[in-house]
Amino acid sequence: xxxxxPPTPAARLLREYDWDLMLGSIAALYAVMVPYTKxxxxxxxQAMHDILYHNHHIxxxxxLEFPGVVPRTFIGALVIAIFSSPAVLIMRxxxxxxxxxxxxxxxxxxxxxxxxxxxxxVEVKRKFGHHVEAFFVILTAIQFHVLFYSTRPLPNIFAxxxxxxxxxxxxxxxxxxxxxxxxxxxxxFRCDMILLLGTIGIxxxxxxxxxxxxxxxxxISTALVCIGFTVLVDSIMWQRIxxxxxxxxxxxxxxxxxxxxxxxxxxxxxxxxxxxxxLVAYPLxxxxxxxxxxxxxxxxxxxLFVVLYSKLPHKELRFIIAAVPMLNxxxxxxxxxxxxxxxxxxWNFLYVLMLGAFLVSLGYSAVSFMAxxxxxxxxxxxxxxxEADNSAxxxxxxxxxxxxxxxxxxxCENEYPWRYSKEEDxxxxxxxxxxxxxxxxxxxxISGYKCLFAVDGFSRAKIQPRFPPLSLVEEPKVFAHxxxxxxxxxxxxxxxxx
Numbered sequence: 160x161x162x163x164x165p166p167t168p169a170a171r172l173l174r175e176y177d178w179d180l181m182l183g184s185i186a187a188l189y190a191v192m193v194p195y196t197k198x199x200x201x202x203x204x205q206a207m208h209d210i211l212y213h214n215h216h217i218x219x220x221x222x223l224e225f226p227g228v229v230p231r232t233f234i235g236a237l238v239i240a241i242f243s244s245p246a247v248l249i250m251r252x253x254x255x256x257x258x259x260x261x262x263x264x265x266x267x268x269x270x271x272x273x274x275x276x277x278x279x280x281v282e283v284k285r286k287f288g289h290h291v292e293a294f295f296v297i298l299t300a301i302q303f304h305v306l307f308y309s310t311r312p313l314p315n316i317f318a319x320x321x322x323x324x325x326x327x328x329x330x331x332x333x334x335x336x337x338x339x340x341x342x343x344x345x346x347x348f349r350c351d352m353i354l355l356l357g358t359i360g361i362x363x364x365x366x367x368x369x370x371x372x373x374x375x376x377x378x379i380s381t382a383l384v385c386i387g388f389t390v391l392v393d394s395i396m397w398q399r400i401x402x403x404x405x406x407x408x409x410x411x412x413x414x415x416x417x418x419x420x421x422x423x424x425x426x427x428x429x430x431x432x433x434x435x436x437x438l439v440a441y442p443l444x445x446x447x448x449x450x451x452x453x454x455x456x457x458x459x460x461x462x463l464f465v466v467l468y469s470k471l472p473h474k475e476l477r478f479i480i481a482a483v484p485m486l487n488x489x490x491x492x493x494x495x496x497x498x499x500x501x502x503x504x505x506w507n508f509l510y511v512l513m514l515g516a517f518l519v520s521l522g523y524s525a526v527s528f529m530a531x532x533x534x535x536x537x538x539x540x541x542x543x544x545x546e547a548d549n550s551a552x553x554x555x556x557x558x559x560x561x562x563x564x565x566x567x568x569x570x571c572e573n574e575y576p577w578r579y580s581k582e583e584d585x586x587x588x589x590x591x592x593x594x595x596x597x598x599x600x601x602x603x604x605i606s607g608y609k610c611l612f613a614v615d616g617f618s619r620a621k622i623q624p625r626f627p628p629l630s631l632v633e634e635p636k637v638f639a640h641x642x643x644x645x646x647x648x649x650x651x652x653x654x655x656x657x
Contacts, residue, residue: 178296179277185300186269190310193531194262195538195566199477202227203312206236207264208257208569211247217396221569225581229410230403232347232389233396235317243267258542261570269310275323276309276484282330283488287453290498294491298443301517303524304436304476305483307531315477318349322481329359329457334368339381346385350408354467355481358460366456411471422472428465432476436483438520439513440490447489450496454489461485526620529631536616536636538566540599543612544639545573548597548651552576557585557593559600562637565616567599596648598640603656608640609649610656 196204205221213219243264284292325340345352394400411417434441461482497513500506553576591607616636641648
């Protein structure tokens with residue numbers, strides 16, 4: 160018998176990166192189907208746009224006109240913009256709409272996040288075996304939030320890349336590199352990562368993974384380099400001396416002003432955020448820690464990070480998303496144990512129960528995706544307006560705060576003859592005295608303007624006594640108005656408002 164022929168390079172590549180292709184395809188699908196961004200992402204989105212389209216002309220940058228509540232670093236946006244620039248340059252040459260540049264920068268960010276997740280996954284396989292690796296990928300795939308957020312330019316997601324890197328160093332036994340990755344995340348992107356640095360650092364000290372003097376030298380030297388770099392870059396971009404994450408720390412932790420944006424109970428992360436983000440992996444995580452004690456030294460400091468973060472009144476799921484990959488490893492250990500014992504009496508029932516929970520989790524993620532698909536009415540409204548009016552006459556569009564917060568960014572803007580204004584604090588009565596061609600806002604009627612169309616957005620989920628048992632309720636969120644003093648607008652075919 161002839162020996163089997165060796166696999167082709169394409170087959171070897173597919174075998175090496177099969178899990179990454181699966182996760183990447185899901186993340187790319189989310190980005191393509193929901194290309195717009197919300198207010199939480201606005202700083203980095205506008206920063207990437209301005210770096211790509213205004214280059215060194217900092218006086219044209221959006222953050223000088225709309226600085227936000229607290230300053231953020233430009234470093235993440237700068238790195239992603241640099242790697243995205245070849246694709247964006249080609250799009251500009253062939254006059255592709257700018258919204259595709261937004262998709263390009265988001266996909267580049269997603270590649271960076273999934274690359275660091277791959278490094279962590281490889282260490283999971285080395286430490287716990289290929290079954291655990293497989294379930295780690297499957298659990299990540301059926302969870303909505305990690306892959307949905309992976310292409311969204313939030314400071315938390317830039318920090319997540321470094322946390323994934325820290326986890327991979329941790330599993331590899333490179334403990335000082337673990338600290339260094341977390342210090343970069345804390346000093347440059349998210350100051351709250353100092354909590355994770357503290358819990359993991361203390362754990363490593365107690366296990367005598369390194370001496371206290373080694374840790375101090377490593378932490379101080381790395382922190383000084385990172386602080387110096389972020390101060391240099393961001394002082395240039397913000398045009399004043401600053402360390403952005405220190406100002407964020409002062410605002411959120413010392414002044415405790417983040418609570419002005421809403422508060423949740425102290426147990427919210429454990430009773431709402433983690434169950435929604437992890438789904439079936441949440442109970443499996445607890446089981447995994449009981450079945451395999453090897454994971455406890457890793458899960459415990461990450462859990463303590465969430466406990467410590469619970470003290471801050473203002474809570475959002477994205478604040479603790481860095482904990483999810485490590486908790487998924489514990490859940491994967493439990494799933495692997497159930498899989499390996501699926502033919503034994505008693506275990507087979509638990510295995511079938513787990514498979515059912517996997518399907519329920521997948522269904523929940525599908526519903527979450529459909530809700531998110533309808534949750535960007537501002538971006539959809541501006542796109543519809545561009546498609547409806549293709550005349551060469553100059554047009555001025557006013558975009559109110561709600562519309563801007565629900566999907567509109569500078570990537571969504573077209574070139575001349577379109578012009579845009581985000582001027583704030585304009586009363587409804589004042590609009591008729593202004594020379595706007597179109598208005599995009601949350602008001603149904605405005606004097607001097609005709610309501611041209613409305614864009615629905617997600618409102619709530621409703622349980623119903625038929626199949627499917629859950630339906631998503633939408634309602635008009637953004638209204639497009641045309642200036643009645645412009646006869647050219649009235650001649651166009653508009654669907655009208657409900």
